[in-house]
Amino acid sequence: MTPAANLALESARRPETLKRVAIEPVTRVEGHGKVTLLLDAENRVQQARLHIVEFRGFEKFIQGRPYWEVPVLVQRLCGICPVSHHLAATKALDRVVGAPKLTPTAEKLRRLLHYGQTLQSHALHFFHLASPDLLFGWDAEPGRRNVVGVIEAHPEIALKGVRLRRFGQEVIRVLSGKRVHGVFAVPGGVQKHLARTDRDLLLKDIGQALLWCREAVGIARRLYLEDREENERFGAFHSNFVGLTAPDGCFELYEGGLRARDAKGGTIFDQVDPSHYLRHLHEEVKSWSYMKFPFIVALGNDEGWYRVGPLARVNNADRMPTPLAEEARADFRKLSEGPVQATMAYHWARMIEMLCAAELIRQLLEDPDLLEGDLLRGGERVPEGVGVIEAPRGTLIHHYRVDENDAIEKANLIVSTTHNNTAMNTAVREVAARYLSGHELTEGLLNRIEVAIRAYDPCLSCATHALGRMPLEVDLVDADGNRVSRIRRDGDGSIG
Amino acid sequence: MAERLRVATCSLAGCFGCHMSLLDLDERLLGLLEVVEFDASPLNDLKRIRRPADLGLVEGGVCNAENVRVLREFRSHCRVLVAVGECAITGGIPSMRNGFTLKQCLEEAFIRGQGTENAHIPDDPEIPLLLNKVRPLHHIVKVDHYLPGCPPAPDAFWHFLTALVAGQDPSLPKELIRFD
Ligand code: SF4
DSSP, X not given: OOHHHHHHTXXXXXXXXXXXXXXXXXXXXXXXXXXXXXXXXXXXXXXXXXXXXXXXXXXXXXXXXXXXXXXXXXXXXXXXXXXXXXXXXXXXXXXXXTOSSOOHHHHHHHHHHHHHHXXXXXXXXXXXXXXXXXXXXXXXXXXXXXXXXXXXXXXXXXXXXXXXXXXXXXXXXXXXXXSSSOOOEETTEESOOOOHHHHHHHHHHHHHHHHHHHHHHHHHHHHXXXXXXXXXXXXXXXXXXEEEEOTTSBBOSSSOEEEEEOTTSOEEXXXXXXXXXXXXXXXXXXXTOSSOEEEEGGGHHHHOXXXXXXXXXXXXXXXXXXXXXXXXXXXXXXXXXXXXXXXXXXXXXXXXXXXXXXXXXXXXXXXGGGTSSOOBOOOOOOSEEEEEEEETTEEEEEEEEEOTTSBEEEEEEEOHXXXXXXXXXXXXXXXXXXXXXXXXXXXXXXXXXXXXXXXXXXXXXXXXXXXXXXXXXXXXXXXXXXXXXXXXXXXXXXXX | OOOOEEEEEEESBSOSHHHHHHHTTTTXXXXXXXXXXXXEOTTOOGGGOOSOEEEEEEESBEEEHHHHHXXXXXXXXXXXXXXXXXXXXXXXXXXXXXXXXXXXXHHHHHTSOTTEESOOOOOOTTSOOEEEEEEXXXXXXXXXXXXXXXXXXXXXXXXXXXXXXXXXXXXXXXXXXXXX
């Protein structure tokens, strides 16, 4: 499908003449989402949209709050990777308190926290959510396609997932006090050292975790290559990629410059100071979604959209910082001469990152700086700060202005999933056109739309697979709004 | 096997952290699956609970018309309804927007946002109507139990669920009642 043909499916010319099909809820992407399709009389897809239907108003209600409350408040945006918001906000406020560069101890401790989160979130996504689709196939009996099904069919795989996630969560707990919404970072540093007993606790398990991460890369690789042709075609399109890299081009999750590469791997910009993000990235509002559509300013909103997250980061990095992950990256990049474009390759890239996180955790656990040294730094106050971090799902931007009374005056956030908004919509249109268009709707066809969205790891899809299969109901409605037919897939996977 | 406790869960205006805390039972989840059967996922619409559930766990407060509809249906399909976490119990952090008008919040994000182009407030009929105020569950439906915390600790879920399965009073012991 050409990019123009794909884009044409964003808005049908005469929507009032078409049948509406709603997939609701499809999955939640930092909130509630649904897909609507408009079909003509021959069931050909004329329009396909992923709508984000939740709105919080955070940027407004944060105004007037003391700035030190922010790292605690913002993590409640997302319980799946609260550490990302906690750290991105604190990084922005480091600048406000005049400490853009932390003490070595503080920076290393924050990195440990961040890598723990990368590990737990990636494990959750791959094992609890995505693995049922990947292990059983898109057309498998839907009742099996959930984590309970994986536990029954492949207990050795499922249990490793549960334990890897636990390890990552334990890293978070020992530093921040609890697994979800703990507090560790403060503007200018962190609150405490890693206790020796906690270090020993983690050291005891890191070897095993590392081993399982290697196995996970192997599983993701095997599943991709076993059906390479289909995986390359599914939800496929070319895009630009954006993410942080270290000054030398090395893979980086915590601190670096922004790099944007085009679909062929050519540089659009590189090592941009994240504080200048507004010169390079803007967001477009569309009336049918609460999630905005970011794009690279120099390329404009039609050409300038891009992808973030594991695939973008592994594509953009010149190398990985650790030996096993670097080996895995080199192997992965053999898939294609330029950047790897396949939507389904996200899973493989995600596992390479998880392995990298485990290696980085091991390095840090052996570093005496985490046990002692200065925790806090301060400097000259400035009114404004930007904090950018690579969250599990991609680049996360927090931007605050603070007034002379220490109150927040202005806030701007671009969360990871937002960057992928156009990409997810493009994938939905591609899958709808290729697999659904002109066919009778079946459960297996509908599942393909979810599979495409899920590759981008939208935040709230977790429980879809973790706690039983998501029921799905699709109504076929004629132009007058009368229901023509209904397909229903229940919680146990049966179709009625 | 004895009939398992049928549990449905859903997330309204919450961050999903409460569901994550439930997953933080780790290996205990496997034991839980022997006595508990999850009927509907957090993403479920209530129509999809096929027969009444014994227990409904609801995360998040109520911020739009869709939440109201889902919550009412959830209530009518669950024998016992539990407000899980601060958001469900008080409205939580999302209810901080109650100090502003809805218009102010929408304008800040979509009109006054930095780097925002084609600035306008999304208004497509596919997007649910926002309520003027974010509300806790008990403003809309009867709530039988409250699990405090943001999120409640995994042990709180464990205590509550295993007590219910055993037919005992599920009230939390003092040390599990935490609000952070
Ligand atoms: S109570 Fe806390 S953890 Fe639960 S949904 Fe609300 S903010 Fe998230």
